[in-house]
Amino acid sequence: MDPTAYATTAPPPTLMYFLGIDGGGSRTRACLCDETGSILGQGVGGPSNPCTQSPGDCLKHIRVAMQQAMASVPSKSIAAVHLGIAGAGNAAAHASLEAIAAELFDRKRTQVTISNDLRIAHMGGLLGQAGIALVAGTGSGCLGIDSAGRAVVTGGWGDYIDDAGSGSWIGLRALQVCVRQADGRSPGANLQQRVLDFLKLESMSQFKQQFRAAELAREERARLAREILSLAEAGDSPAIEIIDEAIHELTGLLQANQQALGLAEIRILLMGGLNDLAYFREKLQASIEAQLPGALVVRPRLNPTAGALLIGMRSMGIQLNEPLIKALETASKKS
Structure with missing residues:
Protein backbone atom coordinates (compact mmCIF):
# COMPACT_ATOMS: atom_id res chain seq x y z
CA MET A 1 0.00 0.00 0.00
CA ASP A 2 1.47 3.35 -1.05
CA PRO A 3 1.25 5.79 1.91
CA THR A 4 1.28 8.74 -0.47
CA ALA A 5 -1.97 7.47 -1.98
CA TYR A 6 -3.97 8.16 1.18
CA ALA A 7 -6.39 11.01 0.88
CA THR A 8 -7.58 13.09 3.79
CA THR A 9 -10.92 14.80 4.24
CA ALA A 10 -11.23 18.15 5.99
CA PRO A 11 -13.42 17.59 9.10
CA PRO A 12 -16.18 19.81 10.44
CA PRO A 13 -15.00 21.82 13.46
CA THR A 14 -17.31 20.55 16.22
CA LEU A 15 -16.69 16.78 16.33
CA MET A 16 -14.33 14.77 18.52
CA TYR A 17 -11.42 13.12 16.72
CA PHE A 18 -9.74 9.82 17.47
CA LEU A 19 -6.47 8.25 16.36
CA GLY A 20 -5.84 4.52 16.28
CA ILE A 21 -2.32 3.11 15.84
CA ASP A 22 -1.48 -0.51 15.03
CA GLY A 23 2.25 -1.16 15.34
CA GLY A 24 3.93 -4.48 14.59
CA GLY A 25 7.15 -6.08 13.55
CA SER A 26 6.74 -5.20 9.88
CA ARG A 27 4.87 -1.88 9.73
CA THR A 28 2.84 0.69 11.63
CA ARG A 29 -0.64 1.78 10.54
CA ALA A 30 -2.53 4.85 11.75
CA CYS A 31 -6.13 5.88 11.20
CA LEU A 32 -7.97 9.08 12.12
CA CYS A 33 -11.75 9.24 12.48
CA ASP A 34 -14.44 11.36 14.08
CA GLU A 35 -17.00 10.19 16.64
CA THR A 36 -19.36 9.00 13.88
CA GLY A 37 -16.72 6.62 12.50
CA SER A 38 -16.02 8.69 9.39
CA ILE A 39 -12.41 8.13 8.34
CA LEU A 40 -10.48 11.37 7.83
CA GLY A 41 -7.00 10.02 7.11
CA GLN A 42 -4.75 6.97 7.14
CA GLY A 43 -1.01 6.38 7.12
CA VAL A 44 1.71 3.74 7.13
CA GLY A 45 5.20 3.73 8.65
CA GLY A 46 7.91 1.22 9.41
CA PRO A 47 7.98 -1.34 12.27
CA SER A 48 7.42 -0.13 15.84
CA ASN A 49 7.78 -3.15 18.12
CA PRO A 50 9.89 -1.72 20.98
CA CYS A 51 11.27 -5.18 21.74
CA THR A 52 12.97 -5.34 18.32
CA GLN A 53 13.31 -1.66 17.34
CA SER A 54 15.20 1.15 19.04
CA PRO A 55 13.12 3.82 20.81
CA GLY A 56 14.24 6.31 18.18
CA ASP A 57 13.08 4.09 15.31
CA CYS A 58 9.76 3.36 17.03
CA LEU A 59 9.17 7.09 17.50
CA LYS A 60 10.11 7.83 13.89
CA HIS A 61 7.88 5.15 12.39
CA ILE A 62 4.87 5.96 14.57
CA ARG A 63 5.28 9.65 13.79
CA VAL A 64 5.43 9.00 10.03
CA ALA A 65 2.20 6.97 10.12
CA MET A 66 0.30 9.42 12.33
CA GLN A 67 1.41 12.51 10.40
CA GLN A 68 0.03 11.01 7.20
CA ALA A 69 -3.24 10.19 8.94
CA MET A 70 -3.51 13.59 10.65
CA ALA A 71 -2.81 15.82 7.66
CA SER A 72 -6.22 17.49 8.14
CA VAL A 73 -6.24 17.78 11.95
CA PRO A 74 -3.57 19.14 14.34
CA SER A 75 -2.49 16.82 17.15
CA LYS A 76 -3.97 19.15 19.79
CA SER A 77 -7.44 18.46 18.32
CA ILE A 78 -7.25 14.69 19.00
CA ALA A 79 -9.53 13.72 21.90
CA ALA A 80 -8.03 10.26 22.36
CA VAL A 81 -5.43 8.00 20.82
CA HIS A 82 -4.88 4.31 21.39
CA LEU A 83 -1.58 2.66 20.52
CA GLY A 84 -1.84 -1.11 20.00
CA ILE A 85 1.81 -2.07 19.67
CA ALA A 86 3.41 -5.52 19.48
CA GLY A 87 5.57 -6.10 22.53
CA ALA A 88 3.71 -3.56 24.70
CA GLY A 89 2.99 -6.24 27.32
CA ASN A 90 6.67 -6.11 28.30
CA ALA A 91 7.16 -3.62 31.16
CA ALA A 92 10.26 -1.98 29.69
CA ALA A 93 8.63 -1.77 26.25
CA HIS A 94 5.49 -0.24 27.76
CA ALA A 95 7.58 2.39 29.53
CA SER A 96 9.32 3.18 26.23
CA LEU A 97 5.94 3.61 24.52
CA GLU A 98 4.74 5.90 27.32
CA ALA A 99 7.77 8.11 26.70
CA ILE A 100 7.08 8.10 22.95
CA ALA A 101 3.43 9.04 23.56
CA ALA A 102 4.53 11.89 25.84
CA GLU A 103 6.68 13.27 23.01
CA LEU A 104 3.96 12.94 20.38
CA PHE A 105 0.91 14.15 22.32
CA ASP A 106 -0.07 16.73 24.89
CA ARG A 107 -1.37 14.42 27.63
CA LYS A 108 -3.37 17.30 29.14
CA ARG A 109 -5.39 17.61 25.92
CA THR A 110 -5.38 14.04 24.61
CA GLN A 111 -6.35 10.83 26.37
CA VAL A 112 -3.64 8.24 25.56
CA THR A 113 -3.99 4.52 26.16
CA ILE A 114 -1.59 1.73 25.22
CA SER A 115 -2.00 -2.03 24.74
CA ASN A 116 -0.40 -4.81 22.77
CA ASP A 117 -1.44 -5.67 19.24
CA LEU A 118 -3.45 -8.70 20.39
CA ARG A 119 -5.87 -6.46 22.26
CA ILE A 120 -6.69 -4.27 19.25
CA ALA A 121 -6.99 -7.32 16.98
CA HIS A 122 -9.50 -8.82 19.43
CA MET A 123 -11.45 -5.57 19.79
CA GLY A 124 -11.60 -4.97 16.05
CA GLY A 125 -12.48 -8.52 15.16
CA LEU A 126 -15.00 -9.33 17.89
CA LEU A 127 -16.07 -5.84 19.02
CA GLY A 128 -15.39 -6.64 22.66
CA GLN A 129 -17.36 -9.90 22.69
CA ARG A 301 -15.69 -7.50 11.73
CA LEU A 302 -13.04 -4.74 11.71
CA ASN A 303 -9.29 -4.63 11.27
CA PRO A 304 -6.89 -4.06 14.22
CA THR A 305 -6.40 -0.36 13.43
CA ALA A 306 -10.16 0.14 13.72
CA GLY A 307 -9.98 -1.86 16.95
CA ALA A 308 -7.52 0.73 18.27
CA LEU A 309 -9.98 3.47 17.33
CA LEU A 310 -12.77 1.72 19.25
CA ILE A 311 -10.64 1.43 22.38
CA GLY A 312 -9.81 5.13 22.14
CA MET A 313 -13.50 5.99 21.73
CA ARG A 314 -14.47 3.87 24.72
CA SER A 315 -11.86 5.66 26.83
CA MET A 316 -13.82 8.87 26.19
CA GLY A 317 -17.21 7.34 26.94
CA ILE A 318 -18.33 6.88 23.33
CA GLN A 319 -20.82 4.02 23.13
CA LEU A 320 -20.36 1.55 20.30
CA ASN A 321 -23.38 1.35 18.03
CA GLU A 322 -24.19 -0.23 14.68
CA PRO A 323 -23.95 2.97 12.54
CA LEU A 324 -20.50 3.64 14.03
CA ILE A 325 -19.36 0.04 13.42
CA LYS A 326 -20.71 0.08 9.87
CA ALA A 327 -18.87 3.32 9.08
CA LEU A 328 -15.59 1.83 10.29
CA GLU A 329 -16.36 -1.46 8.56
CA THR A 330 -16.76 0.29 5.21
CA ALA A 331 -13.44 2.06 5.72
CA SER A 332 -11.73 -1.20 6.79
CA LYS A 333 -12.73 -2.87 3.54
CA LYS A 334 -11.28 0.00 1.53
CA SER A 335 -7.94 0.16 3.38
Whole structure:
Protein backbone atom coordinates (compact mmCIF):
# COMPACT_ATOMS: atom_id res chain seq x y z
CA MET A 1 0.00 0.00 0.00
CA ASP A 2 1.47 3.35 -1.05
CA PRO A 3 1.25 5.79 1.91
CA THR A 4 1.28 8.74 -0.47
CA ALA A 5 -1.97 7.47 -1.98
CA TYR A 6 -3.97 8.16 1.18
CA ALA A 7 -6.39 11.01 0.88
CA THR A 8 -7.58 13.09 3.79
CA THR A 9 -10.92 14.80 4.24
CA ALA A 10 -11.23 18.15 5.99
CA PRO A 11 -13.42 17.59 9.10
CA PRO A 12 -16.18 19.81 10.44
CA PRO A 13 -15.00 21.82 13.46
CA THR A 14 -17.31 20.55 16.22
CA LEU A 15 -16.69 16.78 16.33
CA MET A 16 -14.33 14.77 18.52
CA TYR A 17 -11.42 13.12 16.72
CA PHE A 18 -9.74 9.82 17.47
CA LEU A 19 -6.47 8.25 16.36
CA GLY A 20 -5.84 4.52 16.28
CA ILE A 21 -2.32 3.11 15.84
CA ASP A 22 -1.48 -0.51 15.03
CA GLY A 23 2.25 -1.16 15.34
CA GLY A 24 3.93 -4.48 14.59
CA GLY A 25 7.15 -6.08 13.55
CA SER A 26 6.74 -5.20 9.88
CA ARG A 27 4.87 -1.88 9.73
CA THR A 28 2.84 0.69 11.63
CA ARG A 29 -0.64 1.78 10.54
CA ALA A 30 -2.53 4.85 11.75
CA CYS A 31 -6.13 5.88 11.20
CA LEU A 32 -7.97 9.08 12.12
CA CYS A 33 -11.75 9.24 12.48
CA ASP A 34 -14.44 11.36 14.08
CA GLU A 35 -17.00 10.19 16.64
CA THR A 36 -19.36 9.00 13.88
CA GLY A 37 -16.72 6.62 12.50
CA SER A 38 -16.02 8.69 9.39
CA ILE A 39 -12.41 8.13 8.34
CA LEU A 40 -10.48 11.37 7.83
CA GLY A 41 -7.00 10.02 7.11
CA GLN A 42 -4.75 6.97 7.14
CA GLY A 43 -1.01 6.38 7.12
CA VAL A 44 1.71 3.74 7.13
CA GLY A 45 5.20 3.73 8.65
CA GLY A 46 7.91 1.22 9.41
CA PRO A 47 7.98 -1.34 12.27
CA SER A 48 7.42 -0.13 15.84
CA ASN A 49 7.78 -3.15 18.12
CA PRO A 50 9.89 -1.72 20.98
CA CYS A 51 11.27 -5.18 21.74
CA THR A 52 12.97 -5.34 18.32
CA GLN A 53 13.31 -1.66 17.34
CA SER A 54 15.20 1.15 19.04
CA PRO A 55 13.12 3.82 20.81
CA GLY A 56 14.24 6.31 18.18
CA ASP A 57 13.08 4.09 15.31
CA CYS A 58 9.76 3.36 17.03
CA LEU A 59 9.17 7.09 17.50
CA LYS A 60 10.11 7.83 13.89
CA HIS A 61 7.88 5.15 12.39
CA ILE A 62 4.87 5.96 14.57
CA ARG A 63 5.28 9.65 13.79
CA VAL A 64 5.43 9.00 10.03
CA ALA A 65 2.20 6.97 10.12
CA MET A 66 0.30 9.42 12.33
CA GLN A 67 1.41 12.51 10.40
CA GLN A 68 0.03 11.01 7.20
CA ALA A 69 -3.24 10.19 8.94
CA MET A 70 -3.51 13.59 10.65
CA ALA A 71 -2.81 15.82 7.66
CA SER A 72 -6.22 17.49 8.14
CA VAL A 73 -6.24 17.78 11.95
CA PRO A 74 -3.57 19.14 14.34
CA SER A 75 -2.49 16.82 17.15
CA LYS A 76 -3.97 19.15 19.79
CA SER A 77 -7.44 18.46 18.32
CA ILE A 78 -7.25 14.69 19.00
CA ALA A 79 -9.53 13.72 21.90
CA ALA A 80 -8.03 10.26 22.36
CA VAL A 81 -5.43 8.00 20.82
CA HIS A 82 -4.88 4.31 21.39
CA LEU A 83 -1.58 2.66 20.52
CA GLY A 84 -1.84 -1.11 20.00
CA ILE A 85 1.81 -2.07 19.67
CA ALA A 86 3.41 -5.52 19.48
CA GLY A 87 5.57 -6.10 22.53
CA ALA A 88 3.71 -3.56 24.70
CA GLY A 89 2.99 -6.24 27.32
CA ASN A 90 6.67 -6.11 28.30
CA ALA A 91 7.16 -3.62 31.16
CA ALA A 92 10.26 -1.98 29.69
CA ALA A 93 8.63 -1.77 26.25
CA HIS A 94 5.49 -0.24 27.76
CA ALA A 95 7.58 2.39 29.53
CA SER A 96 9.32 3.18 26.23
CA LEU A 97 5.94 3.61 24.52
CA GLU A 98 4.74 5.90 27.32
CA ALA A 99 7.77 8.11 26.70
CA ILE A 100 7.08 8.10 22.95
CA ALA A 101 3.43 9.04 23.56
CA ALA A 102 4.53 11.89 25.84
CA GLU A 103 6.68 13.27 23.01
CA LEU A 104 3.96 12.94 20.38
CA PHE A 105 0.91 14.15 22.32
CA ASP A 106 -0.07 16.73 24.89
CA ARG A 107 -1.37 14.42 27.63
CA LYS A 108 -3.37 17.30 29.14
CA ARG A 109 -5.39 17.61 25.92
CA THR A 110 -5.38 14.04 24.61
CA GLN A 111 -6.35 10.83 26.37
CA VAL A 112 -3.64 8.24 25.56
CA THR A 113 -3.99 4.52 26.16
CA ILE A 114 -1.59 1.73 25.22
CA SER A 115 -2.00 -2.03 24.74
CA ASN A 116 -0.40 -4.81 22.77
CA ASP A 117 -1.44 -5.67 19.24
CA LEU A 118 -3.45 -8.70 20.39
CA ARG A 119 -5.87 -6.46 22.26
CA ILE A 120 -6.69 -4.27 19.25
CA ALA A 121 -6.99 -7.32 16.98
CA HIS A 122 -9.50 -8.82 19.43
CA MET A 123 -11.45 -5.57 19.79
CA GLY A 124 -11.60 -4.97 16.05
CA GLY A 125 -12.48 -8.52 15.16
CA LEU A 126 -15.00 -9.33 17.89
CA LEU A 127 -16.07 -5.84 19.02
CA GLY A 128 -15.39 -6.64 22.66
CA GLN A 129 -17.36 -9.90 22.69
CA ALA A 130 -16.10 -13.25 23.98
CA GLY A 131 -13.70 -15.18 21.77
CA ILE A 132 -10.07 -15.84 20.89
CA ALA A 133 -7.86 -13.83 18.55
CA LEU A 134 -4.87 -15.68 17.11
CA VAL A 135 -2.32 -13.45 15.41
CA ALA A 136 0.25 -15.05 13.12
CA GLY A 137 2.36 -12.47 11.35
CA THR A 138 5.98 -11.51 11.91
CA GLY A 139 5.40 -12.83 15.44
CA SER A 140 2.58 -14.81 17.02
CA GLY A 141 0.33 -14.70 20.04
CA CYS A 142 -3.15 -15.57 21.21
CA LEU A 143 -5.60 -13.55 23.33
CA GLY A 144 -8.84 -15.02 24.64
CA ILE A 145 -11.52 -13.08 26.52
CA ASP A 146 -14.59 -14.67 28.12
CA SER A 147 -18.05 -13.15 28.59
CA ALA A 148 -17.03 -11.80 32.01
CA GLY A 149 -14.09 -9.93 30.51
CA ARG A 150 -11.40 -12.28 31.87
CA ALA A 151 -8.40 -12.29 29.53
CA VAL A 152 -5.97 -15.14 28.87
CA VAL A 153 -2.80 -14.81 26.78
CA THR A 154 -0.93 -17.79 25.35
CA GLY A 155 2.31 -17.35 23.46
CA GLY A 156 3.66 -13.90 22.72
CA TRP A 157 6.87 -14.47 24.69
CA GLY A 158 8.97 -12.84 21.98
CA ASP A 159 11.31 -13.70 19.17
CA TYR A 160 14.19 -15.31 21.05
CA ILE A 161 12.25 -18.05 22.82
CA ASP A 162 8.78 -18.15 21.26
CA ASP A 163 6.80 -16.60 18.37
CA ALA A 164 5.88 -20.21 17.56
CA GLY A 165 4.35 -20.72 14.12
CA SER A 166 4.94 -17.11 13.06
CA GLY A 167 6.63 -15.81 9.93
CA SER A 168 9.92 -15.17 11.73
CA TRP A 169 9.73 -18.67 13.27
CA ILE A 170 9.11 -20.28 9.85
CA GLY A 171 12.04 -18.31 8.45
CA LEU A 172 14.32 -19.54 11.24
CA ARG A 173 13.25 -23.15 10.69
CA ALA A 174 13.99 -22.69 6.97
CA LEU A 175 17.53 -21.52 7.75
CA GLN A 176 18.03 -24.57 9.97
CA VAL A 177 16.79 -26.95 7.27
CA CYS A 178 18.94 -25.13 4.71
CA VAL A 179 22.19 -25.93 6.53
CA ARG A 180 21.03 -29.50 7.17
CA GLN A 181 20.41 -30.00 3.46
CA ALA A 182 23.82 -28.49 2.71
CA ASP A 183 25.72 -31.11 4.72
CA GLY A 184 23.43 -34.05 4.04
CA ARG A 185 21.59 -34.31 7.35
CA SER A 186 18.28 -33.57 5.63
CA PRO A 187 17.12 -34.71 2.17
CA GLY A 188 16.41 -32.42 -0.75
CA ALA A 189 17.98 -29.26 -2.16
CA ASN A 190 15.07 -27.07 -3.33
CA LEU A 191 14.66 -25.31 0.00
CA GLN A 192 18.40 -24.71 0.28
CA GLN A 193 18.46 -23.09 -3.15
CA ARG A 194 15.37 -21.00 -2.41
CA VAL A 195 17.05 -19.65 0.75
CA LEU A 196 20.23 -18.80 -1.15
CA ASP A 197 18.21 -17.04 -3.84
CA PHE A 198 16.29 -15.07 -1.22
CA LEU A 199 19.54 -13.97 0.42
CA LYS A 200 21.12 -13.22 -2.99
CA LEU A 201 24.00 -15.60 -2.27
CA GLU A 202 25.71 -17.96 -4.69
CA SER A 203 27.05 -20.62 -2.32
CA MET A 204 26.82 -22.03 1.19
CA SER A 205 30.33 -20.69 1.81
CA GLN A 206 28.94 -17.19 1.39
CA PHE A 207 26.02 -18.21 3.60
CA LYS A 208 28.43 -19.24 6.38
CA GLN A 209 30.41 -16.01 6.09
CA GLN A 210 27.25 -13.90 6.23
CA PHE A 211 25.83 -15.60 9.30
CA ARG A 212 29.12 -15.49 11.16
CA ALA A 213 29.07 -11.72 10.68
CA ALA A 214 25.41 -11.05 11.52
CA GLU A 215 22.09 -12.75 12.16
CA LEU A 216 19.12 -12.41 9.81
CA ALA A 217 16.73 -9.80 11.22
CA ARG A 218 13.33 -10.92 12.46
CA GLU A 219 11.52 -9.02 9.70
CA GLU A 220 13.74 -10.60 7.02
CA ARG A 221 13.01 -14.08 8.39
CA ALA A 222 9.30 -13.29 8.17
CA ARG A 223 9.75 -12.33 4.51
CA LEU A 224 11.64 -15.58 3.91
CA ALA A 225 8.59 -17.44 5.28
CA ARG A 226 6.59 -16.47 2.20
CA GLU A 227 9.19 -18.21 0.02
CA ILE A 228 8.82 -21.35 2.12
CA LEU A 229 5.03 -21.17 1.83
CA SER A 230 5.38 -20.93 -1.94
CA LEU A 231 7.62 -24.00 -1.95
CA ALA A 232 5.20 -25.91 0.27
CA GLU A 233 2.27 -25.05 -1.95
CA ALA A 234 4.29 -26.39 -4.92
CA GLY A 235 4.72 -29.72 -3.09
CA ASP A 236 8.24 -29.52 -1.62
CA SER A 237 8.28 -32.03 1.28
CA PRO A 238 10.75 -30.25 3.63
CA ALA A 239 8.85 -26.99 3.19
CA ILE A 240 5.55 -28.75 3.85
CA GLU A 241 6.99 -30.20 7.06
CA ILE A 242 7.95 -26.72 8.28
CA ILE A 243 4.49 -25.32 7.54
CA ASP A 244 2.79 -28.31 9.18
CA GLU A 245 4.94 -27.77 12.26
CA ALA A 246 3.91 -24.10 12.32
CA ILE A 247 0.24 -25.09 12.07
CA HIS A 248 0.72 -27.53 14.96
CA GLU A 249 2.27 -24.78 17.12
CA LEU A 250 -0.50 -22.28 16.40
CA THR A 251 -3.21 -24.86 17.06
CA GLY A 252 -1.50 -25.55 20.39
CA LEU A 253 -1.77 -21.86 21.32
CA LEU A 254 -5.51 -22.01 20.67
CA GLN A 255 -5.98 -25.25 22.61
CA ALA A 256 -4.16 -23.90 25.66
CA ASN A 257 -6.16 -20.68 25.53
CA GLN A 258 -9.50 -22.44 25.22
CA GLN A 259 -8.66 -24.74 28.13
CA ALA A 260 -7.62 -21.80 30.31
CA LEU A 261 -10.87 -19.98 29.53
CA GLY A 262 -12.85 -23.13 30.24
CA LEU A 263 -15.20 -22.63 27.30
CA ALA A 264 -16.54 -25.62 25.38
CA GLU A 265 -17.64 -23.46 22.45
CA ILE A 266 -15.62 -20.49 21.29
CA ARG A 267 -15.35 -18.11 18.37
CA ILE A 268 -11.86 -17.80 16.89
CA LEU A 269 -10.36 -15.00 14.83
CA LEU A 270 -7.39 -15.74 12.57
CA MET A 271 -5.39 -12.55 12.01
CA GLY A 272 -1.95 -11.45 10.88
CA GLY A 273 -0.13 -11.63 7.57
CA LEU A 274 0.18 -15.42 7.38
CA ASN A 275 -3.58 -15.81 7.76
CA ASP A 276 -4.08 -13.57 4.74
CA LEU A 277 -2.51 -16.35 2.61
CA ALA A 278 -5.14 -18.85 1.46
CA TYR A 279 -2.86 -21.93 1.59
CA PHE A 280 -1.80 -21.24 5.17
CA ARG A 281 -5.24 -20.22 6.38
CA GLU A 282 -6.92 -23.32 4.92
CA LYS A 283 -4.40 -25.64 6.59
CA LEU A 284 -4.84 -23.85 9.93
CA GLN A 285 -8.63 -23.97 9.70
CA ALA A 286 -8.51 -27.70 8.96
CA SER A 287 -6.29 -28.24 12.02
CA ILE A 288 -8.67 -26.22 14.21
CA GLU A 289 -11.66 -28.24 13.01
CA ALA A 290 -9.82 -31.48 13.84
CA GLN A 291 -8.33 -30.46 17.19
CA LEU A 292 -10.85 -28.00 18.66
CA PRO A 293 -14.38 -29.37 18.29
CA GLY A 294 -16.92 -26.72 19.15
CA ALA A 295 -14.71 -23.91 17.86
CA LEU A 296 -16.08 -21.62 15.16
CA VAL A 297 -13.64 -19.69 12.98
CA VAL A 298 -15.16 -16.29 12.16
CA ARG A 299 -14.10 -13.42 9.95
CA PRO A 300 -13.07 -10.24 11.82
CA ARG A 301 -15.69 -7.50 11.73
CA LEU A 302 -13.04 -4.74 11.71
CA ASN A 303 -9.29 -4.63 11.27
CA PRO A 304 -6.89 -4.06 14.22
CA THR A 305 -6.40 -0.36 13.43
CA ALA A 306 -10.16 0.14 13.72
CA GLY A 307 -9.98 -1.86 16.95
CA ALA A 308 -7.52 0.73 18.27
CA LEU A 309 -9.98 3.47 17.33
CA LEU A 310 -12.77 1.72 19.25
CA ILE A 311 -10.64 1.43 22.38
CA GLY A 312 -9.81 5.13 22.14
CA MET A 313 -13.50 5.99 21.73
CA ARG A 314 -14.47 3.87 24.72
CA SER A 315 -11.86 5.66 26.83
CA MET A 316 -13.82 8.87 26.19
CA GLY A 317 -17.21 7.34 26.94
CA ILE A 318 -18.33 6.88 23.33
CA GLN A 319 -20.82 4.02 23.13
CA LEU A 320 -20.36 1.55 20.30
CA ASN A 321 -23.38 1.35 18.03
CA GLU A 322 -24.19 -0.23 14.68
CA PRO A 323 -23.95 2.97 12.54
CA LEU A 324 -20.50 3.64 14.03
CA ILE A 325 -19.36 0.04 13.42
CA LYS A 326 -20.71 0.08 9.87
CA ALA A 327 -18.87 3.32 9.08
CA LEU A 328 -15.59 1.83 10.29
CA GLU A 329 -16.36 -1.46 8.56
CA THR A 330 -16.76 0.29 5.21
CA ALA A 331 -13.44 2.06 5.72
CA SER A 332 -11.73 -1.20 6.79
CA LYS A 333 -12.73 -2.87 3.54
CA LYS A 334 -11.28 0.00 1.53
CA SER A 335 -7.94 0.16 3.38
